[in-house]
Amino acid sequence: MIRMSPMSKSILVTGGAGFIGSHLCQYLLEQGHEVICVDNFFTGTKNNIIPLMDYKTFEWMRHDIINPLTCEVDEIYNLACPASPVHYQYNAIKTVKTNVIGTLNMLGLAKRVKAKFLQASTSEVYGDPLEHPQKESYWGNVNPIGYRSCYDEGKRVAETLAVDYHRTNQVDIRIVRIFNTYGPRMLKDDGRVVSNFIVQALEGRDITIYGDGKQTRSFCFVDDLVKGMVSTMNCENLNTPVNLGNPNEFTILDLAYKVIQMTGSQSKIAYNPLPEDDPVRRQPDISLARSKIDFNPNTELEKGLEKTIQYFRTVI
Ligand code: NAD
Ligand code: UDP
Ligand code: UDP
Numbered sequence: 001m002i003r004m005s006p007m008s009k010s011i012l013v014t015g016g017a018g019f020i021g022s023h024l025c026q027y028l029l030e031q032g033h034e035v036i037c038v039d040n041f042f043t044g045t046k047n048n049i050i051p052l053m054d055y056k057t058f059e060w061m062r063h064d065i066i067n068p069l070t071c072e073v074d075e076i077y078n079l080a081c082p083a084s085p086v087h088y089q090y091n092a093i094k095t096v097k098t099n100v101i102g103t104l105n106m107l108g109l110a111k112r113v114k115a116k117f118l119q120a121s122t123s124e125v126y127g128d129p130l131e132h133p134q135k136e137s138y139w140g141n142v143n144p145i146g147y148r149s150c151y152d153e154g155k156r157v158a159e160t161l162a163v164d165y166h167r168t169n170q171v172d173i174r175i176v177r178i179f180n181t182y183g184p185r186m187l188k189d190d191g192r193v194v195s196n197f198i199v200q201a202l203e204g205r206d207i208t209i210y211g212d213g214k215q216t217r218s219f220c221f222v223d224d225l226v227k228g229m230v231s232t233m234n235c236e237n238l239n240t241p242v243n244l245g246n247p248n249e250f251t252i253l254d255l256a257y258k259v260i261q262m263t264g265s266q267s268k269i270a271y272n273p274l275p276e277d278d279p280v281r282r283q284p285d286i287s288l289a290r291s292k293i294d295f296n297p298n299t300e301l302e303k304g305l306e307k308t309i310q311y312f313r314t315v316i
Contacts, residue, residue: 005032007032008032008033008034008057009033009034009074009075010033010034010036010072010073010074010075011028011033011034011035011036011073011074011075011076011077012035012036012038012071012073012075012076012077012109012115013025013028013035013036013037013038013076013077013079014038014039014065014076014077014078014079014080014102014106015038015039015044015078015079015080015081015120016035016036016037016038016039016044016049016060016079017037017039017041017044017045017046017048017049017060018039018043018044018048018079018080018083019044019048019083019181019183019185019186019187019222020079020083020120020178020181020222020225020226021037021039021044021048021077021079021080022037022044022048022049022052022185023183023185023222023223023226024077024079024226024229024230025037025049025052025058026051026052027226027227027230028230029052029055029057029058031230032057033057034057034058034059035052035055035057035058035059036059036060036061036071036073037049037052037058037059037060037061038060038061038063038065038069038080039060039061039062039063039080040062040063040064040065040080041062042082042087043082043083043084043087043187043190045187048185064102065078065080065098065101065102065103065105065106066097066098066101066102066105067105068105068108068109069105069106069109070109071109071113072113073109073113073115074115074116075115075116075117075118075233076106076109076110076115076116076117076118077118077120077229077233078102078103078106078117078118078119078120078158079120080098080102081095081098081099081102081120081151081154081155082095082098083122083192084187084190084191084192085147085148085151085191085192085275086190086191087190087191088150088151089147089148089150089151092147092149092150093150095150095151095154096150096153096154098154099151099154099155099157099158100154100157100158100161103119103157103158103161103162104161107161107162107165107171107173110165110171110173111165111169111171116172116173116174116233117162117165117171117172117173117174118173118174118175118176118229118232118233119158119159119162119173119174119175119176120176120178120229121155121158121159121175121176121177121178121241122151122152122155122177122178123177123178123179123180123243123245123282123284124142124148124151124152124155125140125142125152125155125156125159125177126138126140126141126142126177126279126282127140127141127142127143127152127277127279128141128142128143128277128278128279128280129141129279129281129282132281132283133247133283133284133285134243134282134283134284134285135243135285135287135288136177136240136241136242136243136285136288140156142156143277146276146277147275147276147277148276148277159175159241162175163175163239166239172239173239174232174233174235174238174239174242175240175241175242176228176229176232176241176242176243176244177241177242177243177244177284178220178225178244178245179217179218179220179243179244179245179246179282179283179284180192180193180194180217180218180219180220180245180282181219181220181221181222181225181245182194182195182219182220182221182222182304182305182308183221183222183223183304183307183308183311184222184307184308184310184311185222185311186308188312188315188316193217193252193255194219194255194305194308195308195312196208197255197256197259198259198263198305198308198309198312199312199316200267201259201260201263201265201267202263202265202309202312202313202316203316204265204266204267205267206267206268206269206270207256207259207260207267207268207269207270208270208272209252209253209256209269209270209271209272210252210272210273210274210275210278211252211271211273211274211278212253212271212274213251213252213253213256213269213271214251214252214253215251215252215274215278215279215280215281216249216250216251216252216280216281216282216283217249217250217252217255217282218245218246218247218248218249218250218282218283218284219246219248219250219255219301219304220244220245220246220297220299221246221297221299221303221304221307223299224246224296224297224298224299225244225245225297227295228244228289228293228295228297229244231293231294231295232244232289232292232293235292235293238292238293242288242289242292242293243284243285243286243288243289244284244286244289244295244297245284245286245297246284246297246299246301247283247284247285247286247297248300248301249281249282249283250301253269255301256269258301258302258305259305259309262302262305262306262309263309
């Protein structure tokens with residue numbers, strides 16, 4: 001492998017054409033690394049990676065990770081998996097395959113080429129949590145047979161696989177449990193709450209609140225998250241799960257009012273049924289990330305929403 005510079009690494013990002021993946025690819029390229037983006041374009045788009053094609057150090061490949069892949073790299077960030085409930089429930093079996101067979105393939109690759117491996121896990125491993133805020137030591141409260149299970153249990157098995165490859169094959173793994181992240185390049189119709197509310201507000205349609213809107217989430221701006229992911233990968237001997245997110249907690253109703261006010265929209269609130277197993281409260285305890293990687297997700301919700309609203313104005 002010919003390197004661009006002695007410090008540069010060759011890095012594989014699966015799901016690199018998706019929302020978080022494309023920001024991660026961009027950040028790694030800006031740091032001088034060679035990036036190979038692998039994506040099956042199920043929810044990712046070429047538009048997300050077109051700006052990256054100006055880098056000579058950027059490569060992309062249409063590939064589904066449920067099929068094995070061979071390439072020589074130093075690090076693997078495994079993000080491939082649809083993240084919005086609408087998309088991961090579209091074909092639940094495929095979601096399980098991506099998380100289980102896909103992660104197995106990427107861990108096998110990491111083992112063979114001795115690459116470091118980071119798994120993009122999720123706060124969903126805590127299910128509808130009975131502990132608040134959620135610490136990494138909490139085992140979760142997950143329904144194994146519900147509509148969200150393909151994703152929640154898929155991600156839990158992916159963590160198990162990563163830890164077992166570490167135990168039995170000495171793969172140098174990282175696991176980040178990502179809490180609700182938002183920002184530019186989310187899909188306009190992917191059903192997640194931040195993109196839904198902004199698009200509805202900009203189009204003057206009703207803001208759809210599921211349930212009474214009193215359920216909470218803690219929203220992290222994508223730039224903060226990406227820095228946390230890269231710092232985690234670069235931190236030595238951090239082979240156990242790490243929460244990454246912004247601990248500022250809001251109700252869904254708070255978010256709706258904020259979006260209406262910031263867009264100056266005339267939209268009204270409309271109440272819809274709450275989906276099955278929708279977690280009531282969610283807030284990360286990020287003391288581990290703060291102490292190990294000096295994680296500081298300091299983008300305030302208003303600031304992050306401003307950038308996201310600006311982005312959606314350009315795509316609508
Ligand atoms: P996204 O849907 O925008 O990105 C996922 C990407 O993976 C897409 O580009 C998609 O085309 C690709 N992909 C899906 N299945 C694939 C397969 N079998 N082979 C190859 N590529 C495949 O979602 P995102 O928000 O960018 O999420 C990225 C990762 O972070 C996911 O693993 C998700 O579970 C995790 N995560 C995200 C959040 C969040 O709030 N955004 C929260 C927790 C965890
Ligand atoms: N599909 C999906 N997620 C993906 C890729 C495809 O849900 O990441 C959908 C796709 O639209 C099709 C179905 O899953 O309806 C079958 O996909 P594929 O042929 O890849 O699955 P296989 O049966 O080969 O595992
Ligand atoms: N939600 C909502 N209206 C929407 C989309 C989502 O009220 O149009 C709610 C949803 O029921 C959940 C929260 O917002 O309580 C976050 O949903 P999202 O799908 O973004 O993420 P997740 O449930 O995976 O945290």
